[in-house]
Amino acid sequence: MTDDLAVAWAYLARVVEPPCPALTELVAQVGPVEAADRVRRGQAGEDINRSAEARRQLDCAARDLEVLDRLGGRLITAHDDEWPLLAFTGFGGVPERLRSQAHAPMVLWAVGPAALDEIAYRAAALVGTRAATAYGEFVTADLATGLVEREVAVVSGGAYGIDGAAHRAALAAEGTTVAVLAGGVDVPYPAGHTALLRRIAESGLVISEYPPGTRPARHRFLTRNRLVAALAGATVVVEAGARSGAANTAAWARALGRPVCAVPGPVTSAASVGCHVLLRDGARIVTRADEVVECVGRIGELASEEQHPASPLDELSEAEKRVYDALPRRGARTPDEIAVASGLPARHVLGPLANLELQGLVTSRDGRWKLALR
Amino acid sequence: MTDDLAVAWAYLARVVEPPCPALTELVAQVGPVEAADRVRRGQAGEDINRSAEARRQLDCAARDLEVLDRLGGRLITAHDDEWPLLAFTGFGGVPERLRSQAHAPMVLWAVGPAALDEIAYRAAALVGTRAATAYGEFVTADLATGLVEREVAVVSGGAYGIDGAAHRAALAAEGTTVAVLAGGVDVPYPAGHTALLRRIAESGLVISEYPPGTRPARHRFLTRNRLVAALAGATVVVEAGARSGAANTAAWARALGRPVCAVPGPVTSAASVGCHVLLRDGARIVTRADEVVECVGRIGELASEEQHPASPLDELSEAEKRVYDALPRRGARTPDEIAVASGLPARHVLGPLANLELQGLVTSRDGRWKLALR
Incomplete structure (x- = not known):
């Protein structure tokens, strides 16, 4: 990017509060x-x-670029190869209340070595309440680790609670994680996550629509949430109270036609109320990373079957089960007695008994049958 | 019922292993x-x-009727006003693997003052694993109490774990509860629930398709489960492992076209795995009794809106909530009783009680604690 071009982008990125589709359109034209x-x-x-x-009279473009440069960052625009075009194309049919924000970003300020288009190709958003419980943080870490193992990037918002647990676990597993901020990339927020955000920027990516120095504000969190949802193939809400920003991210995911997943929790936990509301409203229940990957992943990846402990009794025929159940825990019975206890005709008892004996489930002696010791 | 008639029914009830639709049909004809x-x-x-x-040569009818009489019980058949006909009419379209059992019962052996048709008119099944956790038992009790308050009867299978918690809480709330047994009504099973089943029979109903003296057997539990599902407007699985009889009851409810509900729990809990599988497969998520009533109830009853913000209870610690919830609506309890009801160690009850008193939520007098009037 030439200096002129960069200055122009930086100027445009600050001169309006994003998103401003009219400006994006003008830039595309001229x-x-x-x-x-x-x-x-x-x-x-x-x-x-x-x-x-x-x-419009405010010209901080050069200064903004200096700050970005000092952080080792870059601008990413629709003119760059790295622009995750597909991620931002779903804003057409969103509901009325989200409409004013339902536009692709024009410029992203980015710090970190990861390529945004590669991340967006295969990523899940893990989001949730700042007031996470130990349970929520544990499950978040478990999911994030599993996603990294399946080469899925972890997108979140850098906040305390679920967001932080997601980023930290992804880093610990040496995976790629992206923090989408609601303020400038040079304004670590929350302050307590300064070191965490620095670590994310070292191996993953910290991005924002907002120019350097911008403080996060309530409306910016909501605007930011659409980017979290848009960059991920699926959004997973791990814990959320009755009123939670995570529900807003989920609404964006749904509006974008991406799967919304929620993790269940104890019904006695206030931090899971929002998840249960989402599940009631049709979100997919997820309990492990495989199930998230199934939502995120490219076609052909399905969650492995839950492993059931097998019992030899499962394979028995109906008659064999009835005969088996008719045998007492202790002691032996004659076939006639078994017929009475099971309700099967006497002549239909010997066949099942023979099969059960073959399978080592019963033994016979002197015309009496008993359960085999197992 | 004349003696001849009763003897005939009792004979027919034992001579085949139920259900036997051909016999039911013959009885209807002749x-x-x-x-x-x-x-x-x-x-x-x-x-x-x-x-x-x-x-067929076995004639225990007179003896069976004596046993029933000694228990103060009765036979209920399709010829009685008390027969809950509508409950048993949905067995038409069930899947292949359930087909052989998919028939109405012919005779029910019943002990207890409650009328089966009135119960079936408005009832929910609360079922689940015998290996319930404290969480599962707490939620079961909470749901059962809420159902009783909304005049919904609680149907279950009398087993340890979730079943027992459901029956006990319904009894404690002075509601109607029904235990459907997989053996004779004179064979308390499990033996540890002898007293519980006796209490159910005193105010509610203990019923079985099986004649006196019948021992529960594996296939009888599965056959019994269809009656649990059929007698209830909705079936709620509170906790279930990966392999649980509760899934079978849920399958019956689904086959009968009744709502299947499941309670979410921690994804880290093996006792909730079965519930999450059900939720994944389309069961309705329920977190409180109102939502169950919505599934069970007659048209027009919808769950009240979740109350969002301002309950002082929201701010309580986990222990304080458990202690608070352990206090009855009316009347007072000693700390020891609260310990039992809450499942907290007795020494961990006084601290929360003191805090609750400071917050004006409970009051104490003479070493007994009660809810403050609010």
């Missing part, structure tokens, strides 16, 4: 340099002029 | 006395003759 020029001169059309009014 | 006579003479048609072969 390119970023010309678009920046028009916005600066107040000649970008009524909508954009109004959206940019408060900030 | 009446029980004539049907019994034909069976005894080996002139009841090939199918019935074969099914009755082992036991």
Whole structure:
């Protein structure tokens, strides 16, 4: 990216509060340099002029780029190979209440060695309440580790609780994890996650729609959530209270046509109430990483069957089961007695008895039958 | 019921292993006395003759009726007003593997003052693993109590674990509960539930398809399960392992077109694995009694909205919640009684009680604690 181009993108990224589809459209038509020029001169059309009014004289582009450079970061735009185009194409049919935010981002500020398009190709979002329980954190870590083992990237929001547990476990398993922030990439939030976010940026990716220095604000969390959902093949809510931002991320996933998964928990736990509401509303229940991979993954990957302990009794015929059950725990019975106890005709008792004996389940002596010691 | 009639029914109830639709059909055509006579003479048609072969010379009818009489019980048949006809009409379209058992019972042996048709009009089955956890037993008790408060009868199988917790809580709340046994009504099973079954028979109902003296056997549990599902408007599996009889009861409920509900639990709990499998396969998630009532109840009853924010109970610690929940709606309890009810060690009860008192949620007098009026 040339300096001019970078400055133009950086200017455009700050001059409006994202997302601003009109500006994205203008850039697509005339390119970023010309678009920046028009916005600066107040000649970008009524909508954009109004959206940019408060900030169009503010020119921090060079400074923003310096900050990004100092962090070793880069801008990612729709003009880059790294742009995960497919991730952002599902915003067409979202419900009314999400409509104003339902647009692809124009510019992403990114720090970290991972390639965004590669991540988005195969990723799951693990999200949930900041007030996670030990159970929630454990399950999150378990899922994140399993996802990494299956080469699925872990996307989350960098917050305390479930988000943090997801990032930490993915890092511990040496997998790829992405934190999507609601403020600038140079504004670690929450402050207690400064070191965690730094570690994510060292091996994965920290990204944001917002220019350096931007403080997270309530509406930005909601706008940010759409990117978490959009970058992931499926969104998993691990724990969420009755009112939780995770439900918003789930709503974005659903609006984008991506699977929404929820982890069940004790009905006595306030931190699982939101998950149970999601499950009631049609979210998929997931209890282990395999089931998440099944939602995320490319075609052909199905969760392995839960392993059932097998009992030799399972394979018995109906008559054999009835004969088997008719034998007392201790002591032996004649076939006639077995017929009475089982309700089977006497002549239909000997065949099953012989089969049961072959399978080592019963033994006979002097015309009397008993259960084999097992 | 005349003596002749009763003897005929009792004979027919034992002469074949239920269910035997051919015999039920014969009785419907010629009446029980004539049907019994034909069976005894080996002139009841090939199918019935074969099914009755082992036991047709066995005449314990008078003795069986004496046993029933001594227990203060009665026979209930399709000829009685008390027969819950609608409960047993759904066996038409069940899947192949259940087909051989998919028939209405012919005779039920019953002990208890409750009327079976009234129970079946508005009942829920609460079932689950014998290896229940404290969590499962707590949730079962909570659901059973809530169902009783909404005048829903609690049907279960009398087993250890979830079944027992369901019966006990329904009794404690002075509601109606029904135990459907897989053996004779005079054979308390499990033996450890002898007293519990006696209490159920005092206020609710203990019923069985099997004549007195019959020992429960594996295939009888499966056959019994269809009656549990059939007598209930909805079946709720509270806890179930990967292999659990509760899944069989749920399969019956589904086959009968009744809602199958499952309670979620920790994904780390083996006792909830079966519930999560059911949820994955389309069972309805339930977390409180209201949601069960919604499935069971007559049209027009919908669960009240989840109460979101402002209960002082939301802020309680886990132990405080358990202690609080262990107090009855009316009346007071000693700390020892609360320990038992909550499942907490007695020494861990006083601290939470003191905190609850500080918060004005409970009051104490003379060493007994009760809920504060709110």
